[in-house]
Amino acid sequence: MISADSITFTKFLTAVAARTGELLNYANIAGEIGVSEPTVKMWISILERTGIVFLLQPYSAAALHRAIKTPKLYFRDTGLACYLTRWLTPDALKCSAVAGSMFETFMVSEILKSYSNEGMDYKFHIFYYRGKDKNAAGENEIDLVIEENGVLYPVEIKMSGNPKADMGAANPVLDKVQEKSRGMGVILCLIGKKTYLRENLVALPITYIYFLSGGWFGLEQDRF
Numbered sequence: 001m002i003s004a005d006s007i008t009f010t011k012f013l014t015a016v017a018a019r020t021g022e023l024l025n026y027a028n029i030a031g032e033i034g035v036s037e038p039t040v041k042m043w044i045s046i047l048e049r050t051g052i053v054f055l056l057q058p059y060s061a062a063a064l065h066r067a068i069k070t071p072k073l074y075f076r077d078t079g080l081a082c083y084l085t086r087w088l089t090p091d092a093l094k095c096s097a098v099a100g101s102m103f104e105t106f107m108v109s110e111i112l113k114s115y116s117n118e119g120m121d122y123k124f125h126i127f128y129y130r131g132k133d134k135n136a137a138g139e140n141e142i143d144l145v146i147e148e149n150g151v152l153y154p155v156e157i158k159m160s161g162n163p164k165a166d167m168g169a170a171n172p173v174l175d176k177v178q179e180k181s182r183g184m185g186v187i188l189c190l191i192g193k194k195t196y197l198r199e200n201l202v203a204l205p206i207t208y209i210y211f212l213s214g215g216w217f218g219l220e221q222d223r224f
Helices: 004-017 026-033 039-049 078-083 090-094 099-117 169-175
Strands: 053-056 072-075 126-131 140-146 151-157 183-191 194-198 200-206
Touching: 004 026, 004 039, 004 194, 026 039, 026 090, 039 090, 039 140, 053 099, 072 078, 072 099, 078 099, 090 099, 090 140, 099 126, 099 140, 099 151, 140 169, 151 169
Parallel strands: 151 183, 183 200
Antiparallel strands: 053 072, 126 140, 140 151, 194 200
């Protein structure tokens, strides 16, 4: 017989899987499954230590005083996340409201793996940014901020084969960080070939993550 605790924990796993790629909100999860926030924090910690999820920390600097400080939560295994949330076929997932977040989850996970494969700790190199430092009327977001040798590389992940230059509109906010410089911006997407959208922004096919190892965002522009 399945115990009540087992059922509750399964509900917790499902609630977390449904939030992959989102800001971590303990109270929201706790309210949905009917447990306390401390319990959710403890269970999230267990998932993180066992490699089921990872928490992507926000990029923060003194100059970015309006940046959000909450980490984003990602499942490491998109197959498990889809199973828990009952998206059981590729076609169903592709047409679903969660397709974009699952696509982002997969891409971020693969990039983190590239760092681990090189023996590098991604926590010192990979962040995300969200805040109102650039636009007081609304939040700006950069999916990934890769820091390599004092250079910040903004990365957007889009499930689109038609990338636009305005997808990198938030990138200039990183120019506020005076002790760092901003590198080439990247749009990882479903485009067929490398395409420069403007001088400092390039759209790359997602296959690039399979040919480039940890630290590839630190490569010079002509090496992409």
